[in-house]
Amino acid sequence: MTLSEKAEEILEALWIAIVEDGDNAAHLTTLAVAADDEALQELDRLAYVEVKGERVYLRQEGRADARMAVRRHRLAERLMMDILDLKGITGDERACEFEHLLRLGVDTKLCTLLNHPTTCPHGKPIPPGECCEAARARGETGVVALTELKAGECGEIAYLSTTDSKKMQKLMSMGVLPGNNLRLSRTYPTFIFKVGNSEFAVDDELAREIFVRKI
């Protein structure tokens, strides 16, 4: 059974109001729906929500779906921002359309591709899915930007994400090449790392574009 798009959005808004903002219910105006709204009635039928007067309560039965709806929305936002490079209003709008496609395991695939992000571009938490828990249990770190490494840690360079080909060439000619190992020795005031026998300093902007697999 799949929920309608509108119903998913109501669940998201409820989750944010109740779980994140700590309210016990959400007002109809907050959800921007009328009491006789079709989507709301759909949720009511499933016993996901309970409408008392002007206020809508999220029932235990609806929590799991609400959580996943929020998760899909924020994963979609990450996708827009990190991979498709759509920022601001456009990114948000596209994310709203896109989130509804992330079902039947597509969200898991996307989450893995994005390396199990924990926050959306606006800094809100992304509720972890099963894939995140499994990765955590296996201790996988996946591929992270150099900025995520701590001083003293080593990593194998996985890829460079820069769009500027000049920068890319510079990094590559310095020996920052996929497959090479690096060892980070400082993170402040700039990132200092060693590749082979040479030491390099790069600023955070550049460090953000070097992706490594922790070892």
Place this chain on the structure above:
Amino acid sequence: MSSSTTHHEVRKIVLVGNPNVGKSVLFNALTGAYTTVSNYPGTSVEVSRGHCDIGGHRCEVLDTPGMYALLPITEEERVARKILLEEDPFVVVHVLDGRNIERMLPMTLQLIEAGLPVMLVVNILDEAERIGMSIDVTLLQEKLGIPVIGAAMARKRGLSEIRAAIDGFDSDHRARFGYSSDLERDILKVALLMHGEYLLDRRALALLLLQKDEEIQERVRMRESGETGAIDKAVNEIVFERRVDLHLRISLERKRICKGLLDGVVTQREGEGPTLAERLSAWTMNPWTGFPLLLVVLYFGLFKFVGGFGAGTIVDLLEGSLFEEIINPWVIGLADRFLTWSWLHELMVGEYGIFTLGVRYAVAIVLPIVGTFFIAFSVIEDTGYFPRLAMLVDRIFKKIGLNGRAVIPMVLGFGCDTMATIVTRTLETVRERVIATVLLALAIPCSAQLGVILGLLSEVPGALVVWSLSLSLVFLVIGFLAARLVPGERAMFYMEIPPLRLPQVRNVLVKTLTRMQWYFLEIFPLFIIASVLLWAGKLTGALDWLVKAMTPAMYALGLPADVAPAFIFGFFRRDFGAAGLYDLQTSGLLNPVQLTVAAVTLTLFVPCVAQFLVMQKERGWKVSIGIFVFVTLLAFSSGWVLNQLLLLTGVLS
């Protein structure tokens, strides 16, 4: 490209390689001439040329700025590659750092692939051995198919082998490498469309075209007499096909080839714990220990050595004892006897006389200060401290529109702003170069000026503090504004951090001497010209007129009219102006507030003639005149504000 030996009367030897691998040391060893060697990437901005005889042949040696790859990114790299594109070398000597052979060998491949007559020098073997690496040079030579020589140039190890290899170099023998077949097919597709005459191998050019190298595109267009439609089409198609990973693919292919080449050549013994140098290096890069260390370096290097020893002890000795007591009276006596025409007497030994003003200032005041500065600078430079300083201040410099890289021109500016303005070339974006040029012109006093001003202000308690604060404030505020107002792309900071090394005495001395020689040749004529102009001005009354014209400005700053000549001198040499203040101070014409205001305004005021000329050369008329006007206005308004503030608050009076 081939049979170059027969064409050459003088054989050209071109030295290329990554920055900081010892090209300049090899150049000096080969030619006996001297180019500046340092432990700082990107020191050789210009190409040095020298001559030597090898095996009875006259050779011209060219030392190029460091380059990371055949595809240039910075200005220095472009300069270096231009040499390879335009000169017809007998042999190209690729110098690399043995410790990083794996990373630098891909460039050897690129040079070979370009069809250049390449020879490889694996340098810095001593340090490589110290960290437990051993490199089988003979095996590498066999695998590469070109002459390979192991060396440690700083210890003169391998020099005779290099000379022998150059002498016996067979330029018709070329090695060859292949990429994977699909890449080769694409390269060939483009190369076969090129029909013009080229110095470099078409395969290499095709590969550069595929990497969208604009300079090569331009050259190919010229050689193909504009008929590049087919080439462009083929290039664009391939570039689109491989849009995802072309650059990466090429690098990885080269890495793969190098890995195969180095298999069995390099063996690494397990290293011991961190050495003292490594530990010290870590301290310099940690802000908690790095900034105190910086203060120590500044205190001993700049304040004690340059300010105290150079501007104090030596200047006193030369100026006070030698000139005032012995030379000047003698010269003036001579003049009194032989130069009976009063205009000539004035010209030689008068108030602004060539000898009494020009020579005395140049030799007794400026030279010791600049000399000690360059010694301190060279020592610090050779230890490899500057890249560490660069990473330390990167965050601060980002706020003023520069990045850590700009630390070198800025520090060098404290020695000579003119030299520093030339060195701004090593910055990557035009925006940074402009900002750095403005800041150098405005707020960085050169050593000569600094020395005189330190001596001048240290007599008045508090003046030095006010002066430093005012300058730092102007530096930061203008930098901060420039960062917001100057258009252009923001550069990122990345830099190789060389190991800390103990500077070698000979190297430091020779380098200091070269810099002093440059400086002296540059300024001495200006001192003389300045004297002559001032003398002529005095004689014709033009000086009086200028002084009178500047008087209102002086009064507005609360200064006596007598300070005006110091400002006019200031334009001929910044330090000249400061030295003028020095004279006024000794004759008791300035009170503490006036002295401080004059010193601040003068420091900010227009750079000297030489710096202006270099600015014009590097940045063009429009920008340089803009900077000139801006700096003048800002200097005087800052002076005015400072004067009002000091009078209002009663500080210093």
